[in-house]
Structure formats: C-alpha cells, structure tokens
Amino acid sequence: GQVEGGRKISSNTEASGRFHTDWLNMIYPRLKLARNLLHSDGVILVSCDDGEVANLRAILNDIFGEENFVAQFVWKARQFTDARANTNISTDHEYIVAYARDDGFSLKGVGRDESKFGNPDGDPRGDWMSRSMLGLATRDQRPNLHYDVVDPLTGRVFPPNASTGWRYSKDKMAELISEGKVLFPRNDDGRPREKKFRSEMRSEFIAFRSIIDGVHTADGTQEIRSLFGVDLFAFPKPTALIASLIEQVAADGDIVLDFFAGSGTTGHALLKQNAAENLKRRYVLVQLPEPLDPSNREQKVASDFCDKLGKPRTIAELTKERLRRSAARIDEENPLFKGDFGFRVFKLASSNIRAWEPVAADLESSLLKNAEHLVQGRKEQDVLYELLLKLGLDLCVPIETKSIAGKSVNSIGGGALIVCLADGLSKDVVERLASGIVTWRTALAPAVDTRVVFKDSGFADDVAKTNMAAILSQNGITDVRSL
Template sequence: MTSPDLTQANIDKIAELFPSVVTESSDVDGNPARAVDFDLLRQELSDFIVEGPQERYRLDWPGKRAAAFTANAPIAKTFRPVREESVDFDTTKNLFIEGDNLDALKLLQESYLGKVKLIYIDPPYNTGNDFVYNDDFAESSAGYLERSSQASAAGERFLANTESSGRFHSDWLSMMYARLKLARALLTEDGVIFISIDDHEVDNLRKVCGEVFGERNFIAQLVWRARKFTDMRATTNVSTDHEYVLAYARTSEGCLRGVERDESKFGNPDDDPRGPWMSRSILGLATREQRPNLHYDLIDPATDTVYPPNPSTGWRYSSDRMAEMVSEGRILFPSREGGRPREKKFRAEMQTDLIAFRSVIEEVYTADGTQEGRELLGSGVFAFPKPTRLIKELVRQGTESDSIVLDFFAGSGTTGDAVSRLNAEDGGTRRYILVQLDEVADANTDAATAGYRTIAEVSRERIRRAGADTRSQAGVLGDALDVGFRSLRIDTTNMTDVLRAPDDTDQLTLSDFGSSVKPDRTGEDLLFQVLLDWGLELTMPIQKETIDGFEVYDVEEGALILCTRPREARDLSLSLSLSLGLPRPSRSVSRFVSCSSTKTSRTTRRASTSGRCSVNARHTLRSRPYDRRSLVGGA
C-alpha cells in the first residue's frame, strides 16, 4: 500500500503523446525500466535540430534528428481543388491528393486529427534503385529545385538512392520516419496501420515503428505469399515467394476484427441433440516441467486403450475436466490404430462468429494485381500493383462500415479500388484519402506511351475506371455507391507576401495597395485553405451562389460561409449573408476582411462564436505569408 508512482505515471502520459521519446533504461537494481530520453523530448518541442550524446537502446542513423525536425516544421502550402479531374465532386466523400505526401500529411493534421481508422501504405521498397523523397524545408522551393537540378513543370521531387551513396538505409529510414510520425496523429484511438515491405528493410522498419507507435502496440508481422510460381531466376537457389505486412495499433486497445468461421466444418453425423459440431485437437501447449498437471494418461472407457500425453505439449485440459468431458461424450476416441483423441466442439457453444485472422496470407498473389491493372488500364501501365483482394481483406479487418481509410503512397490506386468494392459487398460507407506524388512517368514506360504524364494521372484513372466498374457490377444498387473522389493538388499558399503590416495601414489608404491574394487563385481555392485553417473535413458539401457579382460558398448548410468579391468591387459588408436570407453560419469569412484579431487562439475560436464576422470588421493586410495559426483565409 503505497502512494502512486507519479514519475511512472508522468512517463505514461508522455509516452501517449510522444512514444518515440520513451526508451529502455535500468533501475537501481539493474532491472529494465522505462525512462524518458530528454534529448528526443527536446527535439519534439524544439524548432531546431537538437544534438545529444546520450547513449540509448534504439535504432539510429545519420539524419534521424533532421527527419524528426522535418516532421514538425511548418509549411506555407494548401490544397487547391481540381474539379475537372474529379468524379462527383459535389457529392463524394473520397479524396485524391496529388503532391508530396509529407506536405499532405501536414496539411491534413487538423481536419483529420484522430479520425482515420486505418492506414495502408505500400512505400517504395529500398532496393537500391527506387527513389526516396528529398525532404528539405530549410530553403525556398525555388532554391531547392535549383540545388537539386529538378526544376520540371511537374515539380518532381525524388532522388535515386543507390547503395553506392553510403546512405542506402539512412535516406530511406529518414523518409519513412518523418511520415510515420505524422501519420500516427491521424489515427483514431483504435486505429491500425498496415505497411507492406520486403526483406530489405523489414527489420529496420519494425524498429522505427516500435519507436513511433510504441513496441507494445505491435500487432503482427503478417507474411504474404506474394509469388504463385517458383522464381527460376533466383541466384541464391532460394525462390523468395513472400513479402510482409507490418501491423501496428494506435494504442494497445487497437485490434483486428477476425474472420468468419467456416461453417462447412460443422456437421452432425451422429444426430447429437446438442447440434452441429466439429472435431478439434486437445493437444496442450506446455511441457511436463511447465505444466505437470496437464501430463497424464487418457483412457478410453469403452476399450481401456491408454493414450499417453505428448511430451512437448501435454493435454489441453486438466485430468478432472477431461474426465467430465469423457462422461459427457465430448471426447472422440479414435477407431483406427495410431489415432489420437479429439474434442467434440459444438457450434452452439461458441460465443462468436469470428476466429483469429491468420498471420500467413495465401491464395492471393502479385499476379492477381497485375491482371487487375491490365484489365483496367491496359498491359504494363503500372508494374506490380498490389492485388485488390489483399487490401480489401486488410480494410475489412481494421475498419468499421463507415471508417476513413488513408493511403499516402497510393501508387496505382489499389486502396481506393478496394474500399469501393468492399463497400459494394457489405453495404458500407467507408471513405478513402489517397495521396500520390506527381512523379513524372519515365518516357520509356508503357504508362508514358499510353499518354500518362505522371503516376498521379495513372492513379486517378485507375480509381475512375474501377469506380465505374464497381457501380456497374452492383446493378440497381450501384447508384447509391460513392465511387467518386475530390481531386486536390498541393500548391503554395494562396496568399502573397506583403511589405506593410496591418498597423501601418488605415481604411483610407487600404485601396492604394495591391491584393494579398495571388492573382491566379479562385474563390474555391480560398475556400479550401479556410477549411484547412478551421480544421474542417475537405469533403463537406459545398453550395455556391453568385449574387450581385459576389461568390457565396455555403459549406454544409452553414458550418462555414465564404463570400468573395470581384477585385474591382470597393466594399463588402458581411451582413450580406444574412440580408440575402442565407443561414446564420457558425463561421463566416470574406475575402480581404479579417473576422477578428489574429491573436485569437484556435481553442477559443472553436469553443465560442468569437470567430464570427461582424458588420464592422475592419480591413487588414498581412505582413507575412498566410499562417495556419491566423484566423481566416482572407488577406
């Protein structure tokens, strides 16, 4: 009876917020104990790279601290909607995002914090030829492109990671580490992440995931038999037929659903009044030294045949319980020589219709994914996509019927395809968010020959065609399926740099200054930046009206109203939305008008109506690029 160990309680709280800073140490008696790595904690709370010499048990590599810093560094970017590349833009709940997934994960942090039930990613395997993302936010985009000699119109951002670089593992780990740290924050408390990987980095990836998600949240290292036929080209005389899928939970409570029982295994050949049953082994799991009470001779009362226990396993039940089961006719004694007793397990006594999901995934192969891609896109357009059945089963295991699924290495878009097809099967309304880098398709590939400029274009076309196919196969129920997607593109902020601070201006001189909104940006561009700033989901329904030249965007019937005006217009009163009979909004924003002081905290804005615009809101100019901490998406 002692008072609580407050130190350990505090460590538990820190571990929940920052699993990567909790490490293994030793107490005064030399026993293992959890402790906080204060160098790592300082890094989580610092806006610069923290150096630290402390020895610790963990995976380390050159660039790890920089990767942690990169994950936390802010960016001045936004999502721009692309209606012409979307399907059912106004009604769909799905998202397709084109651009660097590190940027995407940062931009999604407020709108989808703690809302994603399942993440599946198939990152580039580190084979020595695959690209890795070169993350550097210490310089401008123009400077980065100039330094890396990558100034293509597509904004290509990848470098070869050859084994000769000396950073073969380090670059790949840094790329993954930053993204996994951001991805964890998006998961629900009972969320799960699945990561496809092969032998090159599976050991390192497990260590990284153990650090990011916490080792206690490890679920399984699933083995997927990916190859159907033996690889005759193997130089080591070993045909590597498998890959892995690592599974980690957001918290220790996270788990998989399980699979339905095979009801065909149950029968009632002896007309037992207790109903259908199946034969089950009664072997135990312990040696005589471990569980001596489970090692005894089992005797068939009808024949007096003695069945000794297996020395390495013993029996499943104690001798007293086994005697009860024999008397109740629950033990099946063999009729042939050499057989072993088994249990009669009745279906009616089983508490659930589900059994455990097996760690070995079979009967679905890479060749299946290749065939699917060929049927949807044509031969060779995308090399070795994951099969839909594999992703569909993982999604089935880790989601509810209305969950959000995220894939930030979308590739050919298999995850989006799988979510739509699973919804068609079980009537679910799951939503997906796909992110794909606008990687330029090599000129020598079938994708380029088929007219696809980037891999993102391939992804969009895949889910576009797969959605149409899913809806067609669903027949009369197809119209109710959401097989569309809102296409968004990552771009720089909508706001321009201005040289004059708000306090240096007044109402009379305001008209002398230029707009702080970039000239190529639309009202809908501004709307999506405001949605991000307010932490609103990006698939909310949007209604647009043009009234007396003003564009009025109503998000989810008054959750937010954005009013923009032509550049030549001189004045705008925010009482306009009310006078025109629009619903009184929870939030209202007008272009070039600030709703309230930029010092208002985000917590205050969400907890009260202080963020509502008033008729007398004064005009301001920003003295810096658009900041995610500021109040509105105006200037």
C-alpha cells in the first residue's frame, strides 16, 4: 500500500521539492516501531550518509532520547579516491548511528591482541607488554604530570614531553618504579615505558573503535559477484562490516531485525558470524517486493537474473536467493557448524478471519453472508500462521503434519498445539480423528498441556463438535477450541 500514482510514497528524488520531508516521513514510523520492538537491552544501528545524518540524529533523539545515544561510527566505505567527484572532494565515508533502547547499554569490545604479551625476562608475575607512558596534557593543563623521571640504577634523567607530560602523577610513577614496572631505555634518546601485566588487565576486551576501516563497498560488490556471477546491486555493504557490528551487539539467541534487507547482507553476515562463533542468533529481514524495471539500465542485470531464475522481477526475490546461496556456501565451508540455515518467508496481509460488520437493517442477510467466516481464497497454511501469531507462538516453531482419518492435522511445538482446519468433520470422521489425535499426542508427550484447535465451520453439525470435545476430554485434552 505504499504506492501512489505508480510511485513509491517514500521516493526521495533530488527533484522533489520535499526532499528531506519525503525521507523523514518514510523513516519516522519505522524508527518508532523499531523502538517498540527492541528488547530492553537492545540497540538500533542506522546507516546514513552526509545528506540526512543531521536529520537522522534529530529524529533518533526524539524517539530514543538523547541520553540513549551510543555512538556515531564513521565507516570508510571507499577504498580508492573517487575520480568522478565534480567538487574535487572524494566522499569516502558513511555513518552508522547507534542508539540504545534504554541506558546502561555497552558494546562487547574487541578482544586484546595476545601476541603483544610475553615474558622474555621470566617475571614471576606472568606475561606482560610494554606500553607508552606519555600523557595527554600540557604543563598548563596538568602541571602535576610534568616532572623529571630518574632511573634509580643509572641516575639518568628523563624530562617530560612538553605537549603531553606523563601518564601518571609523580607519586604513582615512584610506586611503579619501586615495583619494577617501569622499563628504562638503554639509550639516552629513548623513553621510559610501562611494564603492564596481562593479569592486571581489568577486562578481556578493549574499546571498539568509532572509525571503521579495512572493509569497503568494493568488498560487498565482490561478494555479490562471487555468489551470482554478476553485479546485481549497486554499492552493497560488505558482510564483514555488518558481522563486526552483530558480534558487538548481539549475543547467542538474540534476534537481529533489518527493516531494509536489500540484497540480504544482514542475513548473510549473521550466518557467517554464527558459524565463526558457533552461536544461534536469528534474523528477521523486511523487504518490500519493489519491482525491477528491465528498461532501467541500473536494474536490467537484476531484472534479467530474476527472469533466469523464473522468479518475479522484485528485489525481495533476489534477497531470498542470496540467503539460499550464502547459506549453502557457509554450510560447505563450516562442516562442523550445526546451526540452522533455513528461513521462512511471510507476506503481510489482512486477517484471514472476516470481521463481523452487520447491516442493521438486514441482519438476516448479514448472518448468511458470515456463515463462512474465513476469507475466501486463503489457504490452510495462511490460517495456521495467523493462529500462531494470535496465540503468541514463535513463527519458527517446528511444525509437523500428518493425515488422520483422511484429514490434515498439524502439530506445533512438539504437541503443545494441535490444529485441524479441515472441512467435513462428520460424526463418523470425528471418532476416528479424535482417536488419532489422542494417540499422536501421547507419542509426542509434550511438556505442557495440549491445546487443540478446529475450524468451527469444519464440523458437519453440533453433534459432531460435541462428540469431538467429549472424546478429547475423556483422554486428558481439555483445552479444545474452534476458530
């Protein structure tokens, strides 16, 4: 429904007189919804360029609160200078703005480089590393950090650096020297350094840098090319970028939601990171089925690829295809990883259950029209998944289907929910169907009480419906409902 006159309402062309307004009207409801969906310790990361970053920060401050700002990462997206820049400025960066759901959030941090630690002198205190003792303040700013350091063995004097001073006060420095934690240079032109022991590190991690370098848009393009053989998307983000952020903010079992799936980089990156850490994070990707126009030069390759696959010409189809191909590759490259590579596809639709909207002047006709209360043309699977939503069950819960008395019966969550939406449940069928459901439920042995749901209009009459409830109740299944 986000199309008006053949154009996306969220279009943001440079010719638009409401350039910033169009974009803000599109992004605001998504950000508002994102905050409602976030877990209390969740975080949102929004990619943006110079064109809207100021507006983005303002709108995120409004929705999430300025106090929940985490960071504004600068990603060096371009590896080489843009020779086509008509302003003689090569824009090499993009931003990733992060806000927390509530205060108290922090990133995981980056693991320390253990190769920097060693114990060449056999110090009984264990491995150590050498680090600079330069401070961060001039004499005017921190006079207590500007003093001479004297080597107690040689008497050599090391004056402070005029622009930085020392890292520690004079008393703290004297304490470190007495403990043998200051390394004095052999030559006069060297500087004393601190002997920092690994056991004294307060954390296993160091801070994640706000400037992200070493991975570029060209890497994302190469990933698409290696999966599909052609360049389907312009400037796709590399999985290494997204995977590094997922590692920082999402723990085992967490769900990562991407409102703008595009080529499916987030799903691809999450699977890679899961395999690398042997974890079970999950993803939800949202992508409008935006049509691809073969007459558009920038979309022709992608459009032709959809034709080759025999799929509709939409971005969503390419998103799904990338998830399939990347999952197969990651599975092949990580034979020891036993995580789940599958995904289910859902499309937004109105309810399968017709709303009761009677015409007061003609109630008889209204009753007859609503005798069948399910929307015509909907499949049994459509109704089943709406039932899962309304009961608050996970859409990825295991579903097993079998035929009992010639009717399709679904077991959800190992027998926690059993659903039969078949028609033609007459008295004779009901007895065999009920017996089969009881037997199946006994074999499944769910840890919770089983709820059984039928389609109300599927029963031939009230006698069949009553018999079904009675037989199930006699066998310990008391939660029986009709839809």
